[in-house]
Amino acid sequence: MTLLRGGAVTAMVVLVTATGCTAEQNGGALGPAKPGHGGAAATAAGSLTVKGRAPKTGYSRDRFGTAWADTDSNSCDTRDDILKRDLKQVKFTGGTCKVSYGLLEPDPYSGKEITYRRGRSQVDIDHVVALSDAWQKGAKYWKPSKRIALANDPLNLIAVDASTNRGKGDGDAATWLPPNKAYRCTYVAAQVAVKKKYGLWVTAAEQSAMRKVLATCPKQKLPTGGNPTEAPGRFRAR
DSSP states (O other): OOOOOSSSOOOOOOOOOBTTBSOOOSSGGGOSOOOOOTTHHHHHHHHSOBOOOOOOTTOOGGGGOSTTOOTTOSSSOHHHHHHHHHOEEEEEETTTTEEEEEEESSOTTTOOOEEEETTSSSEEEEESSOHHHHHHTTGGGSOHHHHHHHHTOGGGEEEEEHHHHTTTTTOOTTTOOOSOGGGHHHHHHHHHHHHHHHTOOBOHHHHHHHHHHHTTOTTOOOOOOOSOSSOOTTOOOO
């Protein structure tokens, strides 16, 4: 699904067949990834710290900085970086940053084919680990530069069908999974990877849900890569 199209974001898709998981993605729309070992996702899921969900008190999007900050300093904002990475037949407006058109073939969450046109809301850039969920599972206690990094890390970002994504809210694996069952192993592996990279915890119900999904694809790899876990000092968050 992904190609190298300018910018600093590189991704690779590997399609394999696994029990209960017909499409496995090693990195791809989840960010620049390095090869992993079979079963790494399930092992990592079991290693995550388990705690209760903290109150949402104090959360706001501003706590994670300005939306789509250019933390990788490639002169393109994060949203356009992900659109360039995840869409096919990309067209630009005024250079090679602002994506004006592209095709999401297929949308990983719904399995549908979606056409992106700038200014319309048919495609969202989803935080695989929702920022509100992160806030309630450790990010509340981080310094702002780490929260900004999470919000703009390609490992935690994916272009998806807007209407399907709006139903997710800030749900974790225990409360929301993509309707496209063939993508669930990849999706859960991405959540595990992000939570492991940033040291976020999971609830007992969430870990149980992760393990249930990953049990259907025991060779699921764990995506790696993405941006550093601390944004450059020029960025600020409230």
